[in-house]
Amino acid sequence: MSNPLAIPCPHCGALNRVPADRVGEHPQCGRCKQALFDGHPVELTASNFDSVAGRGDLPVLIDFWAPWCGPCLSFAPVFVQAAGKFEPRLRLAKLDTEAQPQLAQRFNIRSIPTLVMLRQGREIARQSGALNAAQLQQFVEGALAQR
Numbered sequence: 001m002s003n004p005l006a007i008p009c010p011h012c013g014a015l016n017r018v019p020a021d022r023v024g025e026h027p028q029c030g031r032c033k034q035a036l037f038d039g040h041p042v043e044l045t046a047s048n049f050d051s052v053a054g055r056g057d058l059p060v061l062i063d064f065w066a067p068w069c070g071p072c073l074s075f076a077p078v079f080v081q082a083a084g085k086f087e088p089r090l091r092l093a094k095l096d097t098e099a100q101p102q103l104a105q106r107f108n109i110r111s112i113p114t115l116v117m118l119r120q121g122r123e124i125a126r127q128s129g130a131l132n133a134a135q136l137q138q139f140v141e142g143a144l145a146q147r
Contacts, residue, residue: 005057009034010042010091013051023088039084041092049103052093054121059090059144064107064114066098072113075130082136090117090144117143 004017007027014031027036042052044062053060063079065072083092097104097112107116107123117125117140125143 006055007036007058007088008052008056009036010048010052013048015056037087037091039087041079041083041094044093044095044100044103046100046103049095049100050121052091053118056091056120058088059124060118061086061090061092061140061143062116062118063092063094064097064104064109064116065094065112066096068098069112071130075113078131078133078136081133082140086140090140115139 002020002022005020005023007016007018007023008014009016009029009032011034012029012032014029016027016030016036018027018036028034029036041063042048044053053062063072063075065076067073079092079094086092095103097109111128113128113130115125115127115131115136116123124146125139127139131139
């Protein structure tokens with residue numbers, strides 16, 4: 001049995017310990033019984049941000065966006081598709097900067113879309129601008145290679 005990973009539930013915020021070699025087996029939350037991964041980005045808000053993105057052992061890739069932003073809207077399907085591809089290696093999340101301006105300010109977001117990769121709540125990589133699938137893959141792989 002491998003070392004367990006601490007994975008926050010995107011639904012209730014409970015921290016789950018999942019053996020690393022079983023993360024790909026569709027684990028469920030011990031508290032609310034919902035899937036820890038569903039192939040879709042998690043919507044982040046002020047109320048769930050720290051419990052989902054600020055802790056746990058998996059990196060979290062956040063798409064800072066706004067509903068009026070054309071490049072954000074064109075990038076959205078690429079990001080959604082990536083969630084199914086990259087989970088459970090990392091968690092993908094979206095943060096609406098219009099609805100959550102305090103979080104956008106906390107991360108000093110100056111342009112959108114902006115991707116921020118967090119590891120245990122600390123920023124390890126950032127990329128501004130809409131990306132295609134190949135560019136997103138390259139960004140993620142480069143960010144994950146950083147230790």
